[in-house]
Amino acid sequence: MAAVIVTDCKLYRYRIPLVCPLSLKSETYTARDGLILKLFDSEGNSGVGEIAPLPGYSRENLDQAEQQTGRLLRSLRDSRWESLRAIDDIDTLVSTVVQTSITDAAPSVEFGFVAALWTFLAARNGTPLFVGSTKEYVSINALLTGDEDTVLSRAANLREQGYTCFKLKVGGRTVDDDVRLVHQLRETLGDRCDLRLDANRAWGINDTLSFLKQVALCGIEHIEEPVATFDFLRELLNCGRPAVPIALDETLVEVGSVFQLEKLGPALDHVSALVIKPTLLGFGRAHQFVRLARERKIPIVISSSFEGPVGISFLAQMAAVANRLDVAAGLGTLDWFPPQCHLSGTECGRIDVRSVPGIEKLDQRWLSEVELGD
Ligand code: OSB
Ligand code: MG
Numbered sequence: 267m268a269a270v271i272v273t274d275c276k277l278y279r280y281r282i283p284l285v286c287p288l289s290l291k292s293e294t295y296t297a298r299d300g301l302i303l304k305l306f307d308s309e310g311n312s313g314v315g316e317i318a319p320l321p322g323y324s325r326e327n328l329d330q331a332e333q334q335t336g337r338l339l340r341s342l343r344d345s346r347w348e349s350l351r352a353i354d355d356i357d358t359l360v361s362t363v364v365q366t367s368i369t370d371a372a373p374s375v376e377f378g379f380v381a382a383l384w385t386f387l388a389a390r391n392g393t394p395l396f397v398g399s400t401k402e403y404v405s406i407n408a409l410l411t412g413d414e415d416t417v418l419s420r421a422a423n424l425r426e427q428g429y430t431c432f433k434l435k436v437g438g439r440t441v442d443d444d445v446r447l448v449h450q451l452r453e454t455l456g457d458r459c460d461l462r463l464d465a466n467r468a469w470g471i472n473d474t475l476s477f478l479k480q481v482a483l484c485g486i487e488h489i490e491e492p493v494a495t496f497d498f499l500r501e502l503l504n505c506g507r508p509a510v511p512i513a514l515d516e517t518l519v520e521v522g523s524v525f526q527l528e529k530l531g532p533a534l535d536h537v538s539a540l541v542i543k544p545t546l547l548g549f550g551r552a553h554q555f556v557r558l559a560r561e562r563k564i565p566i567v568i569s570s571s572f573e574g575p576v577g578i579s580f581l582a583q584m585a586a587v588a589n590r591l592d593v594a595a596g597l598g599t600l601d602w603f604p605p606q607c608h609l610s611g612t613e614c615g616r617i618d619v620r621s622v623p624g625i626e627k628l629d630q631r632w633l634s635e636v637e638l639g640d
Pocket of ligand 1: 320323407408409433464466490515569570571572595596597598599
């Protein structure tokens with residue numbers, strides 16, 4: 267097999283207008299900005315990856331990501347991609363990437379590079395992206411945000427369309443209002459749908475215990491990140507099995523490694539799911555958390571950071587192989603994007619993973635090529 271696999275690359279900036287405003291931490295956005303990386307060989311094979319730091323969540327901003335990507339591409343071009351030889355499985359890909367400077371890049375940059383390399387290799391070898399994946403579809407949860415009326419009417423509509431898993435953001439109202447909304451939502455959904463909650467670390471221990479007790483009979487699959495700090499989390503999990511199963515999301519980004527997470531000690535036994543966001547963690551660290559979850563038989567929820575269709579379709583492929591059973595992925599965020607960006611199946615609560623759509627999902631007018639220089 268030839269040692270040099272990539273002969274050319276292109277980098278694009280995109281700005282995709284959103285169909286409804288996206289409120290993140292302190293700001294509201296009407297468009298999503300990011301980068302698309304494309305790799306080519308001389309035989310016409312190509313791979314594509316998305317690099318889209320999320321404002322308020324990623325430590326790197328888009329300008330930094332773009333500069334890092336340009337530097338990496340130039341240094342890899344100089345080494346003529348010698349370090350990236352024939353790679354045929356995910357562990358080899360990860361360990362090969364670790365030998366390059368890609369591994370030191372910001373998480374969103376590393377994730378986009380791995381996706382581009384991985385889709386490139388699959389195209390060149392004519393193999394499916396993740397060999398061993400037998401699923402045709404991955405279920406996704408609908409994300410419910412906004413005021414009570416919006417939440418309840420959207421939930422009813424999406425349930426009609428075929429969604430069977432829903433995730434409600436809590437923590438932005440009083441505890442009493444959140445409790446009431448969860449009960450109303452359960453009534454709207456009936457008892458055949460899965461319902462997840464996400465508090466994004468809104469509460470202290472007392473509010474959390476009070477909330478969990480009051481929704482304990484609502485059949486909640488899990489609640490992400492109820493408490494504000496790692497120490498509170500350990501304390502909560504050490505109170506015994508919580509009234510509602512607990513899932514970790516921000517904690518994984520904060521601790522950054524399996525080693526640090528294991529400092530939860532026996533409290534880790536009371537964690538019911540890991541929500542894994544590869545754009546925020548980087549692919550390598552996401553992969554480590556996937557392995558930990560598999561070892562411990564904890565369900566894995568591969569989740570988005572509001573990537574566009576290129577990023578989401580790669581994440582859906584990851585979700586298809588992460589769990590043995592179908593665990594709904596947190597990939598319902600294309601609802602914020604124009605219909606052209608939607609992936610096949612998303613209209614009824616799942617993503618078709620038999621094909622991996624690429625850059626053709628993006629309108630030319632949203633793209634501008636970045637000059638890479640010498
Ligand atoms: O709080 O889980 C979150 C997206 C970006 C940043 C933070 C979060 C999210 C999501 C993604 O909720 C969608 C999902 O997990 O269903
Ligand atoms: Mg979350």
